[in-house]
Each structure stands twice: as structure tokens, then as C-alpha cells.
Amino acid sequence: MLLSSIPTPIEHDWRHIENISIFESNESLLAVPNTQNLKQLPIYFDSNVNHAINICVARQSVIQKLQQAADLLPKHLGILVLDAWRSSAVQKALQEKIGDNIKTIYPHLSVDEQQQLLSDFVAPVRADFISPHLTGGSVDITLFNRETNEWLDMGAGFDEPTERSHTHFYEDQPTHPACQNRRLLYSVMNLVGFSNLPTEWWHFDYGNSLWAYYNQKSHAIYGAAHWDVVDHQ
Numbered sequence: 001m002l003l004s005s006i007p008t009p010i011e012h013d014w015r016h017i018e019n020i021s022i023f024e025s026n027e028s029l030l031a032v033p034n035t036q037n038l039k040q041l042p043i044y045f046d047s048n049v050n051h052a053i054n055i056c057v058a059r060q061s062v063i064q065k066l067q068q069a070a071d072l073l074p075k076h077l078g079i080l081v082l083d084a085w086r087s088s089a090v091q092k093a094l095q096e097k098i099g100d101n102i103k104t105i106y107p108h109l110s111v112d113e114q115q116q117l118l119s120d121f122v123a124p125v126r127a128d129f130i131s132p133h134l135t136g137g138s139v140d141i142t143l144f145n146r147e148t149n150e151w152l153d154m155g156a157g158f159d160e161p162t163e164r165s166h167t168h169f170y171e172d173q174p175t176h177p178a179c180q181n182r183r184l185l186y187s188v189m190n191l192v193g194f195s196n197l198p199t200e201w202w203h204f205d206y207g208n209s210l211w212a213y214y215n216q217k218s219h220a221i222y223g224a225a226h227w228d229v230v231d232h233q
């Protein structure tokens with residue numbers, strides 16, 4: 001497959017994204033299946049993030065498209081879903097967790113600079129804003145080797161709040177494995193219709209306002225979605 005190079009980022013402004021119209025499609029949230037080349041590992045539940053659920057769920061078309069993207073990969077690779085739909089309570093817990101990481105890594109930055117950096121890596125939690133993962137249209141994913149189950153080298157850890165996480169970071173080192181692996185993930189996801197968040201090599205969207213923004217669509221098709229843990233026990 002011809003791999004796309006990863007473009008220089010277009011910055012996003014959450015204030016602009018919240019003004020995009022949503023024509024809700026009412027597609028259901030479903031569990032991400034475990035197939036040979038598509039698996040889930042609910043990373044926030046496994047790492048005891050408050051309120052995280054023990055399953056990755058996403059909109060029906062998102063799941064279909066993930067499977068299509070996985071089928072485009074070389075046979076020895078698969079897509080591992082780490083998180084998909086996420087409640088506002090989990091979003092808030094992540095704001096705190098990643099905010100604390102930023103304070104530790106960058107103690108010399110002012111509070112405003114730390115907040116600005118946090119907004120690159122975690123969407124806001126506000127009553128008037130629908131965060132991307134709350135729509136069931138966002139997925140946090142990586143690639144794994146189907147023979148060894150190992151994650152591929154992406155050149156920065158998942159949720160690492162540093163510049164190395166920016167999707168295009170390794171574009172000036174085309175022979176670096178992380179450049180090749182990011183291009184592969186980016187290419188298959190792009191081919192089936194997802195957009196990528198330029199600050200995070202792992203975050204992709206379909207159907208929500210972030211996707212409408214990066215794909216220059218007139219409107220999004222996914223607003224807030226709800227998964228009732230009690231109904232699904």
C-alpha cells in the first residue's frame with residue numbers, strides 16, 4: 001500500500017468546534033468486537049481511571065470503518081482500540097490526570113501555558129460543549145503485531161503530553177519505525193473516512209464535530225451519546 005505522509009497540522013480551536021451544527025443520525029453505540037485483526041483493551045478501566053467502563057463502545061459506522069481499516073493492513077498487523085465512547089465524568093478525570101502530568105513535566109510553565117498545553121491533549125469539559133469521545137465517534141487506537149501481540153513502536157507513549165505525540169513529529173525522519181508505523185495507521189484510517197487529531201498520533205474521529213472541522217463538512221452527524229452501564233451488565 002502507498003503510505004500517505006502526514007500533513008503539517010492545522011490547529012484546532014475548541015471554541016470553533018463547538019459551533020459546528022449537528023444533524024444527529026441516532027446510530028446506536030455498540031461494543032467494539034474482538035476479531036482477528038481488531039481488538040479492544042479498555043485502557044482507562046485497566047488503569048483505574050475514575051468512572052471508566054470495562055468495554056470500548058462506539059457508533060455502529062465507526063465500528064464498521066475500524067474493521068475496514070484493519071482489513072487494509074498487512075496480514076500480520078491489527079488495530080487495538082484503547083478507548084472509544086467516554087462519559088463526561090471520565091473526561092473530567094482525564095483532565096485532572098493529564099493536567100497533573102503536565103505540571104510534573106513542565107513545572108517552569110505558567111498556569112496559563114500549562115492549561116493551553118492541556119487543551120492540545122484533552123478536550124474541555126463544559127456544560128455547553130460536547131466532547132468528541134462523548135459522541136461515540138472518537139477512537140484512541142494503536143497497531144499491534146498479531147503474532148506477538150506487541151504494540152508497534154509509535155515513537156511516543158499513549159497520552160504522552162509532549163511534542164513527540166504530534167502525529168507529524170517523525171515526518172523529517174522517514175526511515176524511523178515510528179514514522180512508518182504512524183503513516184500506516186494514518187493512511188488506513190484516512191482511507192476509510194476518519195480524520196486524525198494532529199496533536200495525538202492515536203486519536204481518530206468519524207461523524208462528530210472534530211471530524212466535520214478537519215474534513216470541512218457543513219455539519220456533524222453525531223452529538224452526545226449515552227451508554228447506560230446498568231442496562232449492559
Ligand SMILES: C[C@@H](N)C(=O)N[C@H](C)C(=O)O
Pocket residue numbers: 094120121122123131132133138140159197200203
Ligand atoms: C485524552 C486523550 N486520549 C484524548 O482522547 N484526547 C482528545 C483531545 C479528547 O479528549 O477528546
Ligand SMILES: [Zn+2]
Pocket residue numbers: 133138139140202203204
Ligand atoms: Zn481520543
